[in-house]
Amino acid sequence: MAVFSQAQPLIQRRAARRREFVGVWVTVREAFWLAVDALSTHKLRSFLTLLGLVISTFTLILVMSVVNGMNLYIATHIANLGANVFIVHQFQWAQGDEEWLKARRRNQPIRMDDYEFLKENVHDYKMIGADSWMHNPPDIRYNGHNIQDTSMNGVTPSMINVGQAEVESGRFISESDYVHSSLVCFIGQDLVNEFFPTVDPIGKEITVGGQPFLVVGVAKKIGTTLGQSQDNFLQIPLTTFAKVFVARPQLAVSVQAWNGTQMPELEDEVRSLMRARRHTPYKESDTFGINAADTIMSAWNQLTGQIFFGTIAVVAIFMLVGGIVIMNIMLASVTERTHEIGIRKSLGARRRDILTQFVVESVVMAALGGLLGLILAASISKIVDTLWWPSTVPTSAVVVGLGLSSIVGLFFGIYPANKASRLDPIEALRTEN
Amino acid sequence: MAVGARGRLAVRSKLPRGLCSKTPPGKDYKTPMGSQVAPTMNETYAPAEGVMIRTDNLWKTYEMGAIQVNALCGVSFQINRGEYVAIMGPSGSGKSTLMNLIGCLDTPTRGQYWLNGRLVSELSDDELAYIRNKEIGFVFQTFNLLARATALHNVELPLIYNGTPALDRKEKAEDALRKVDLADRMHHKPNELSGGQRQRVAVARALVNSPSIILADEPTGNLDTATGDEIMSLFDRLQQAGNTIVLVTHEHDIAARAHRIIHVRDGKVFQDERVK
Numbered sequence: 001m002a003v004f005s006q007a008q009p010l011i012q013r014r015a016a017r018r019r020e021f022v023g024v025w026v027t028v029r030e031a032f033w034l035a036v037d038a039l040s041t042h043k044l045r046s047f048l049t050l051l052g053l054v055i056s057t058f059t060l061i062l063v064m065s066v067v068n069g070m071n072l073y074i075a076t077h078i079a080n081l082g083a084n085v086f087i088v089h090q091f092q093w094a095q096g097d098e099e100w101l102k103a104r105r106r107n108q109p110i111r112m113d114d115y116e117f118l119k120e121n122v123h124d125y126k127m128i129g130a131d132s133w134m135h136n137p138p139d140i141r142y143n144g145h146n147i148q149d150t151s152m153n154g155v156t157p158s159m160i161n162v163g164q165a166e167v168e169s170g171r172f173i174s175e176s177d178y179v180h181s182s183l184v185c186f187i188g189q190d191l192v193n194e195f196f197p198t199v200d201p202i203g204k205e206i207t208v209g210g211q212p213f214l215v216v217g218v219a220k221k222i223g224t225t226l227g228q229s230q231d232n233f234l235q236i237p238l239t240t241f242a243k244v245f246v247a248r249p250q251l252a253v254s255v256q257a258w259n260g261t262q263m264p265e266l267e268d269e270v271r272s273l274m275r276a277r278r279h280t281p282y283k284e285s286d287t288f289g290i291n292a293a294d295t296i297m298s299a300w301n302q303l304t305g306q307i308f309f310g311t312i313a314v315v316a317i318f319m320l321v322g323g324i325v326i327m328n329i330m331l332a333s334v335t336e337r338t339h340e341i342g343i344r345k346s347l348g349a350r351r352r353d354i355l356t357q358f359v360v361e362s363v364v365m366a367a368l369g370g371l372l373g374l375i376l377a378a379s380i381s382k383i384v385d386t387l388w389w390p391s392t393v394p395t396s397a398v399v400v401g402l403g404l405s406s407i408v409g410l411f412f413g414i415y416p417a418n419k420a421s422r423l424d425p426i427e428a429l430r431t432e433n
Numbered sequence: 434m435a436v437g438a439r440g441r442l443a444v445r446s447k448l449p450r451g452l453c454s455k456t457p458p459g460k461d462y463k464t465p466m467g468s469q470v471a472p473t474m475n476e477t478y479a480p481a482e483g484v485m486i487r488t489d490n491l492w493k494t495y496e497m498g499a500i501q502v503n504a505l506c507g508v509s510f511q512i513n514r515g516e517y518v519a520i521m522g523p524s525g526s527g528k529s530t531l532m533n534l535i536g537c538l539d540t541p542t543r544g545q546y547w548l549n550g551r552l553v554s555e556l557s558d559d560e561l562a563y564i565r566n567k568e569i570g571f572v573f574q575t576f577n578l579l580a581r582a583t584a585l586h587n588v589e590l591p592l593i594y595n596g597t598p599a600l601d602r603k604e605k606a607e608d609a610l611r612k613v614d615l616a617d618r619m620h621h622k623p624n625e626l627s628g629g630q631r632q633r634v635a636v637a638r639a640l641v642n643s644p645s646i647i648l649a650d651e652p653t654g655n656l657d658t659a660t661g662d663e664i665m666s667l668f669d670r671l672q673q674a675g676n677t678i679v680l681v682t683h684e685h686d687i688a689a690r691a692h693r694i695i696h697v698r699d700g701k702v703f704q705d706e707r708v709k
Binding site: 025426 | 594596638
C-alpha cells in the first residue's frame with residue numbers, strides 16, 4: 001500500500017510531446033475549416049466585415065503596382081540613356097524647382113564649341129555626340145499632308161548609339177551629312193504611316209519649315225508610353241539644324257564610357273575639363289549638369305517615396321479600422337458561440353485549442369480580405385496598364401498585402417479569442433444559443 | 434438583485450432549501466503535504482485497483498455576493514470499474530454540482546476526487562481538459578451536438594482535441610457510430626436526425642475515446658418514453674460490454690435500470706442502495 005501518494009505524473013512526457021506536435025497541426029487544420037465554414041455561413045456579414053481590409057489592401061497593392069510600373073517605365077524609357085552614357089547639359093535634370101530655376105538663370109547653355117572642346121580634349125571615350133531640339137517644331141509636310149507634335153532633333157552621326165532609335169531601313173545621319181550640313185532626315189514610324197503608308201519613304205523629300213529634306217533612313221517602331229507615341233520624330237544633322245533653324249543651338253552632349261568602371265572617371269574628367277573651360281572657381285558649384293541614369297532614378301525614387309508615405313498613412317488608417325471591425329465581429333461571434341465553446345471544452349478542448357480556433361478564424365478572415373483586395377487591385381492594375389499608365393503588380397506587394405492583412409487579423413483576433421478561451425465550461429454549456 | 438436579496442434573506446432566517454448549514458473546514462488550514470491532502474481527513478491514500486471513482490469529503494462552496502453557499506457538504510463515495518450507478522436527487526440537491534465535479538468541468542472547494550487512480554481534484558484547467566477528453570464521455574440531456582457539423586464530425590471532435598490524425602479519426606468515429614447503429618446516418622446533420630438518433634450520436638461521441646466512465650446527465654430528459662427506453666437499452670449494452678456508467682437523473686424508472694442508486698439530498702449522500 002502506498003504511503004502518502006502523490007498524483008501520478010499526469011501526462012507522460014513523450015506522449016505529451018507527440019500530442020503537442022500532431023495536436024497543434026490537427027487543431028489548426030480543424031480551426032481553418034471551421035473558419036471557412038463560419039465565413040460561408042455568414043457571407044454578407046463577413047464581406048461587410050472585410051470591406052476595410054479589402055479597401056486597404058487594394059489601395060496598397062494598386063499604388064505599389066502603379067509606382068512599380070512607373071519605375072519600370074522610367075528605368076526603361078526615361079533613364080535609358082544607353083549603356084554607360086551620361087549627358088552634359090546646362091543643368092542637372094532631376095532636382096527641385098527652385099534649384100532648377102537658379103541653375104537655368106546662372107548657367108551658360110552648352111554650345112557647339114563646348115561640344116567640340118570636349119570631343120578634342122577628353123582623352124578616352126567610346127563615343128561622344130550631341131543633340132539639340134526645338135520647342136516649337138516647324139511645319140512638316142509631304143504631298144499636302146502634314147503632321148502635328150513631331151519632335152525635331154539636330155544630331156551628330158554618333159547619336160545612333162544613344163537612346164532608343166534603331167535603323168530599320170536606309171541609314172542614319174552620316175559623317176558626310178554632318179560635315180556638309182546636308183538637307184537629309186531620319187524619320188520615325190509615325191511619319192512613315194502618315195506620309196508613306198504604301199510607298200518606300202527612302203529617297204522621298206519632305207518639307208520641314210519650307211526646306212526640302214531627303215529621307216535617308218527610317219527608325220524601328222518604339223511604341224507608346226504614357227499614352228504618347230515615341231515614334232513621332234524627325235532627326236537631321238546638327239550642323240543643318242544650326243544653319244537652317246536655330247543659329248546657336250543649345251546642346252545636350254552625350255558621352256559614352258567603355259564600361260561601368262570607367263564611367264565615374266570619365267564623368268570626373270569631363271567635369272574638370274568643363275570647370276577649367278568655364279573658369280569656375282574652386283569653391284563654386286558646377287555651372288553645368290552631368291546627368292546619368294542613376295541620378296534620374298534617384299530623383300524619381302525620391303518622388304515615389306513621398307507617394308508611398310502618403311499611401312502608407314492612408315492604408316494604416318484603413319487597416320486599423322478594418323482590424324477593429326474584425327475584432328468587433330469576432331467578439332460577437334464569441335458571444336454567439338458560447339454554447340459551442342462549452343461543448344468543445346466539455347469534450348476536452350484546452351484553452352489554447354479554443355484560442356487557436358478563434359485566432360485562426362480571424363486570421364483566415366483577414367487574409368481573405370487581403371486576397372480579395374489583391375485580386376481587385378490586380379484586375380484594376382491590368383485595366384490601368386492597358387488603358388493609361390504602365391502598372392504591374394510586384395511580388396513584394398502581394399507578400400506585403402497578404403502579410404499585413406493577416407497580421408491585422410492576428411492582432412485584432414487575439415483579444416476575442418482569449419476571451420473565448422477563458423470561458424468557464426459550465427457557464428458556457430449552460431448558455432442557450 | 435436577485436442573488437443579493439436571496440443572500441440577505443438567508444442571513445436573517447435560515448439558509449435556503451437544499452443548502453446545508455455546516456461550514457467547510459477553515460481556509461487557512463495547512464498540512465505537511467501541501468494542498469493535495471484534504472484538511473479534515475486522515476484517509477489520503479490512493480484508492481485500490483478496480484476503483485474507478487472515489488470522492489473523499491467533497492465540498493463545493495459558491496460565493497453569492499457576500500455570503501457563501503454550500504452546494505456540496507462533504508460527499509464521499511466510491512464507484513468500481515464496470516459499475517452502473519444512478520445518482521438521484523431532487524432539483525437543488527447538489528446533484529448537478531456533483532456531476533460537474535465528477536465530469537471534471539469544475540474543481541471542488543475542499544476534498545479529494547480520484548478518477549481511475551489519478552487525483553484530479555486539484556488539477557489545472559488544461560489538465561482537466563485532458564481528463565475530460567481521455568477519461569470521461571459526456572452524454573447530456575440536450576445532446577449538445579454542434580448543429581453545423583455532421584454526425585461523423587461531431588463524433589470526431591474529442592479525437593481532434595487529442596490530436597488523432599485524420600484517417601485514424603475517421604475510422605474510430607465510424608466504429609463508434611456503428612456501435613450505436615447509426616452507420617447509415619453518418620453524414621447527416623443533427624437537425625436531420627430524430628431526438629433518439631441525436632442522443633445516439635452523443636453516446637457515440639462519448640464512447641469514441643474509450644473513456645474510463647460514461648457520464649450521462651438526464652440522458653432521456655428530452656426524449657419520449659419509447660426513445661428513452663431505446664437509449665437506456667443502449668446504456669445496458671454498453672455496461673455489459675464493460676463500461677462504467679454514471680447516470681444523473683431524477684426519474685425513478687430510469688434510475689431503476691442502474692445497479693446501484695446514490696441518493697443525494699441537501700448536498701450530502703442521503704442513501705446509497707444496491708438495486709441489482
